[in-house]
Amino acid sequence: MKISLIPAVTYVNDDELKGKTAVVIDVLRATSVMTTAIINGASEIIALTEVEDALRMKDAKCILGGERKGLKIKGFDLSNSPLEYTRERVEGKRVVMTTTNGTKTLNKVEAADKIYIACMLNGKAVGKRLVEEEKDTVIVCAGTNGKFSIDDYACAGKIIYEANKFGKVELDDFAYAAFSAYNDHKDDIISLVKNAYHYKYLLSLGLGEDLKYCFKEDISDLVPEYKSGRIK
């Protein structure tokens, strides 16, 4: 099976996705939030691109979460901090989310046969799943404001590294570069990602605890899947 890597959502084109599995990564923080909400028992996540659409869905069984410019949206229940998506808050609930990069990326990869949600928290499980299914895969880094982001790249590297441990994978050059970057920094991944523009931006917002959490590796075996606007 082949794994190719797309640097940022801007570079996605449908032809590259057709007949393949897509893996979407937005480590800081959309896919880390989504994975955390599913780990903590959310019944489903609805990913929307527009704030207005999310606000229209607000009701007692529904939690609204997300961000613009990294901050909580007016009228929403939760921000885009994964630490807020505790079992007490999300278990059995439907979560409606909109974020700047992550939810947009999900909409952009709908031409793929299957779409998985990945982050550091479930990186090994995603790598294993890809090898088990033996289907050609395109890993899509959401990036930050349409640009390549080192945090997503490091996570792509981890997934490829894990897949490569489970079975034989053929990598395109960009996937190999990410594998190599993760391999060179796997004992201290923060040494690589601390230079990311978005990492530094979130740190400047006082979100250091979020950053620590988002770079925890393999706390879950769950691999959330996105289908027709919903993640389960």
Next chain:
Amino acid sequence: MKISLIPAVTYVNDDELKGKTAVVIDVLRATSVMTTAIINGASEIIALTEVEDALRMKDAKCILGGERKGLKIKGFDLSNSPLEYTRERVEGKRVVMTTTNGTKTLNKVEAADKIYIACMLNGKAVGKRLVEEEKDTVIVCAGTNGKFSIDDYACAGKIIYEANKFGKVELDDFAYAAFSAYNDHKDDIISLVKNAYHYKYLLSLGLGEDLKYCFKEDISDLVPEYKSGRIK
């Protein structure tokens, strides 16, 4: 000064280049050939995208060089092997070149204020020049058939590494990733680039000596410049 990096020619857009310096890299092998020809005294290089246009320029004072699919073009004097561009062959001559990725990339970056030709052979000199001129810079990897190529990425990393030694540079995430990759592999750059699709392709054509030559570092202080279709 800021340095940003573009993964492959496909991703170039004019707005990002305006008012800046562009550095074009096609290590395997166009910019290595161009730099070698200038080192060995070629009076100028004319970079063309079409074979027919090159053939029309053939005369006694002019040498035709380049490739399609890595191989010499029918009716041309030289292939795209830098080892053929010796002082005996090119000194005082005009070289007319067309290659699959490199010459096309030069045409695509013409919106920039200045365009430099870079490869491993002059990487330190390019890095130094950028810092001396203190102008925001976009490094453009030609890539292979429009896709990201590790060999160009490694060279971008080297130039950024050298620039960073000479002065203060601000890097976008992709430039930082390249810097980091070079920094992690600088004592054995082949350990990184041997996994590149294009490196392996050229090796399969029996071009191992070309590969060795193209990854020699800093054999020259010359920084060729491209202007109105000509390199000097």
